[in-house]
Amino acid sequence: MTTTDTYSAVWQRRTPRKRLLIWTGWVALVALFVWCWQLMTENTIWAFVTDAPRQAADIGARMWPLEWGYLPELMGPLWDTINIATLGTIGGVIMAVPVAFLAARNTTPSATILRPIALFIIVASRSINSLIWALLLVAIIGPGLLAGIVAIALRSIGFVGKLLYEAIEETDRRQIEAVRATGAGGLQVLTYGIVPQIMPAFWGISVFRWDINIRESTILGLVGAGGIGLKLNASINTLSWDEVAVILLLILGTVVVSEWVSAKLRRAII
Known part of the structure; x- marks a missing residue:
């Protein structure tokens, strides 16, 4: 065994x-x-x-009771904040559209020169926070709403440009080839083959960026770029915590409303 x-x-x-x-x-x-x-x-x-x-x-205790009598003074700065976000978004979108077409591989006239330049603009815009843009612009063009609007616009270029050029690159080539097969020129291919495909994405990105800019524009006043941030900074400097609480609640309510409006618009568009 x-x-x-x-x-x-x-x-x-x-x-x-x-x-x-x-x-x-x-x-x-x-x-x-x-x-x-x-x-x-x-x-x-x-x-x-x-x-x-x-x-x-201790600060929370000083915030109570809220100084509701301060609320009427905030309506003007709040309106300025909304205008900063809206006009800045429009300016950013206008500048971002050509940058996006230059950055997309299927629409750029020059993949070796113009595309890298467009990508650099997108990266540079996204790398610098809107508060830093506002700080620089206040030093260049002075304090006020214009500095805030330009800061929001410059910050929006990178966000809108990146998402939009990705949407351009994802367009259906068959639809583009069908338009080109009819003998259409480059501008006609762009108008009838590419633009209709990216319009839902374009509006969705623009509305989403506007929603983000509402939030970012509320703090630009801390560096002198106008809006409700100026009131917030003044109340903090004077230790008026009851006024600070009212401003923070107003900002929260504004952001909630802008989020609701943004969601409704995106659903209606997309």
């Missing part, structure tokens, strides 16, 4: 080397997190951090 040793292979998801690499990666990630945390908090005054809940409760 012979005895045969039977060995059964044990399946493992990863080899020992892969497991070692994964654990090494996790250890390195934790070490990086600890190092970053120490770097960010080396100048932190922890006494202020531990006292923060008490300070927050």
Whole structure:
């Protein structure tokens, strides 16, 4: 009688080397997190951090009761804020449309020169926050609504341009070829083959950006670009927390209404 040793292979998801690499990666990630945390908090005054809940409760108590008599003074700045968002969105969309057509592979006249320039404009616009744009423009053209409008417009170029050029690149080539097969020229192909396909996306992107700009324009006044942010900054500087609470509630209500209007318009268009 012979005895045969039977060995059964044990399946493992990863080899020992892969497991070692994964654990090494996790250890390195934790070490990086600890190092970053120490770097960010080396100048932190922890006494202020531990006292923060008490300070927050104190400010909350000073916000009550709300100063509702201050509300009529906010209607003008609120209207300015809505105008900043609306006019800035319109200006941004107007500038973003040609940039988007230059950035799209299927519509750009030059893939080696004009397309990289258009992509750079889109990236540059998206990389700089509207508050920074407003800060720069206030220094260049002075404080006021114009600086806020231009800041919103410059910020909107990248957002609208990126989404729109992606929509252009996703158009149905068969419809474009059908228009071209009729003997249509380049402008006619653009007008009848591409534009009808991207119009729902265009309106949806524009309305969505307007909704975002309503929110962003509420804080531009903090740097002198007009709108309700000017009132917010003034109330904070004078420690009028009851007025600050009214402004914050008004901003919240405005954003909620703009979100509702934006959703209704997008559903109606798309």
